[in-house]
Amino acid sequence: MTTNQQILLASRPQGEASAANFRLVETALPALNDGQVLVRHHYLSLDPYMRGRMNDSKSYAQPQPLDTVMIGGTVGEVADSRHPTFKAGDKVVGMGGWQQYSVVDAGQPGMLRKVDTTHIPLSAYLGPVGMPGVTGWYGLMKICEPKAGETVVVSAASGAVGSVVGQLAKVRGCRAVGLAGGADKCKYVVDELGFDACIDYKQHPDLKSLSAALKDACPKGIDGYFENVGGMILDAVMLRANAFARLAFCGMISGYNGEPIPMTYPQLILTNRLKIQGFIVSEHMEVWPEALKELGTLVAGGRLKYRESIAQGIAAAPEAFLGLLKGKNFGKQLVKLT
Numbered sequence: 001m002t003t004n005q006q007i008l009l010a011s012r013p014q015g016e017a018s019a020a021n022f023r024l025v026e027t028a029l030p031a032l033n034d035g036q037v038l039v040r041h042h043y044l045s046l047d048p049y050m051r052g053r054m055n056d057s058k059s060y061a062q063p064q065p066l067d068t069v070m071i072g073g074t075v076g077e078v079a080d081s082r083h084p085t086f087k088a089g090d091k092v093v094g095m096g097g098w099q100q101y102s103v104v105d106a107g108q109p110g111m112l113r114k115v116d117t118t119h120i121p122l123s124a125y126l127g128p129v130g131m132p133g134v135t136g137w138y139g140l141m142k143i144c145e146p147k148a149g150e151t152v153v154v155s156a157a158s159g160a161v162g163s164v165v166g167q168l169a170k171v172r173g174c175r176a177v178g179l180a181g182g183a184d185k186c187k188y189v190v191d192e193l194g195f196d197a198c199i200d201y202k203q204h205p206d207l208k209s210l211s212a213a214l215k216d217a218c219p220k221g222i223d224g225y226f227e228n229v230g231g232m233i234l235d236a237v238m239l240r241a242n243a244f245a246r247l248a249f250c251g252m253i254s255g256y257n258g259e260p261i262p263m264t265y266p267q268l269i270l271t272n273r274l275k276i277q278g279f280i281v282s283e284h285m286e287v288w289p290e291a292l293k294e295l296g297t298l299v300a301g302g303r304l305k306y307r308e309s310i311a312q313g314i315a316a317a318p319e320a321f322l323g324l325l326k327g328k329n330f331g332k333q334l335v336k337l338t
């Protein structure tokens, strides 16, 4: 336990990201100072937001500096501690980045949080009981504001965020309709996650066809939409939205390589009096305790299902990340590091 394999951002992508944008290095682990904790990562979370951090452009967050360890959420175990609150063996969640170990200044607020794995598996703290789960909870509860009997639609429905949105909408007595890429993902969304319907958007190459499929799946129109993708999917949802529908803009993954994703009928915002609100989950820390309590209870009780795609070893992280941006993942994308 003296060396640490890390993945650095080596260069910025032009268009699509590639494996050449990353570099694997091996460094010596430093000795701990007072107040520091050494964490051995068990899992690294791969998330679409990381693509944005690779660019050097104006956004809600600072770009990832070149030649530094890629940012990322991690769960793991305290390997050594010089902080009174943490002891070897504690299970913790933090932002350890794309590396096997991290040295954390544990006294700084929000750097490291102990988690209880009695009823919730450690990896779930990077998925439904972590940032993606709270993202789904926030957008649904605070922006879509679902009421029993309403119809809620979510794109990227089989993924880490989307899977939570639809299941929470069901808990609140709504009709939940997903959009996902491929028959397997759609079958999972309905049969395992309990959505009422799921549309395989890849079977609908044009707006007319996708809009007709949404009309079938949402006979009473759409009251809440949780947007993860953008582009034609958003256009089709807007055509089926009811008056006063609420649209939570969470992600626009179809445009993450910089391509424009125009909105075809913005006049529908006016004529249907739509509410559209974008959000960044880390700017709403005040809801995390309430959201994590509900999500943790549902997961521990087996009432919130989730699925994981797990790549093995830190060297596999770049390919797994590039796959996530293309829909090769099925559920929460993780990298196992132990």
Ligand code: NDP
Residues within 6 Å of the ligand: 047, 048, 049, 131, 132, 135, 156, 157, 158, 159, 160, 161, 162, 179, 180, 181, 182, 185, 228, 229, 249, 250, 251, 252, 253, 254, 255, 279, 280, 281, 282, 324, 325, 326, 327, 328, 329, 330, 331, 332, 333
């Ligand atoms: P997912 O687990 O859902 O994985 C991403 C999925 O996006 C892929 O599996 C794929 O699913 C779908 N996808 C990729 N490219 C396209 C495309 N061109 N068109 C349609 N679908 C595509 O990721 P997450 O659940 O982690 O994230 C979902 C969204 O939430 C992302 O947009 C992300 O950026 C956003 N997000 C926003 C946060 C915020 O604070 N606002 C916080 C966390 C996440 P399929 O095969 O079904 O197409």
